[in-house]
Amino acid sequence: MKYDEIHEDHADPLINQLHRAIKYAVKFLAILMVLVIFWTIADVVYVLYERLMETPFLLLDMEDILETFGAFLAVLIAIEIFTNIRLYLGTNVIPVQLVLATALMAVARKVIVLNLKFVNAEQIVGIALVTIALGVSYWLVREKSNKPG
Numbered sequence: 001m002k003y004d005e006i007h008e009d010h011a012d013p014l015i016n017q018l019h020r021a022i023k024y025a026v027k028f029l030a031i032l033m034v035l036v037i038f039w040t041i042a043d044v045v046y047v048l049y050e051r052l053m054e055t056p057f058l059l060l061d062m063e064d065i066l067e068t069f070g071a072f073l074a075v076l077i078a079i080e081i082f083t084n085i086r087l088y089l090g091t092n093v094i095p096v097q098l099v100l101a102t103a104l105m106a107v108a109r110k111v112i113v114l115n116l117k118f119v120n121a122e123q124i125v126g127i128a129l130v131t132i133a134l135g136v137s138y139w140l141v142r143e144k145s146n147k148p149g
Helices: 013-053 062-090 096-113 121-146
Strands: none
Touching: 013 062, 062 096, 096 121
């Protein structure tokens, strides 16, 4: 999906300066996202180490395993967000399919770590509807991008 809201060579010099400022801001966000990714990885390692050192030694219960899965998925979501930022900086294509895939991964993470003791039926229905909407949207975008023409 191409977009042409702001050209690099716009006739208005102020628009050019603002466009450059936004590009620098997005680059700064990319740097911060990389720092968040490394910080989150370190946190996963630290929490996993602490849980494995508790008694019973080198054993995780189901809650620990689900929390670990959630932490791993959070790192993967952060990497997907970084990829979105990188694509935004490097192309003039809005990565709709990647944004939808990132959203699906975030919803999947929520479902994986969801503690059914603390949610009601309306929240589960809401998550289901969001999952269906994102899944259908992803499928439609993928089908459109796979069609020749």
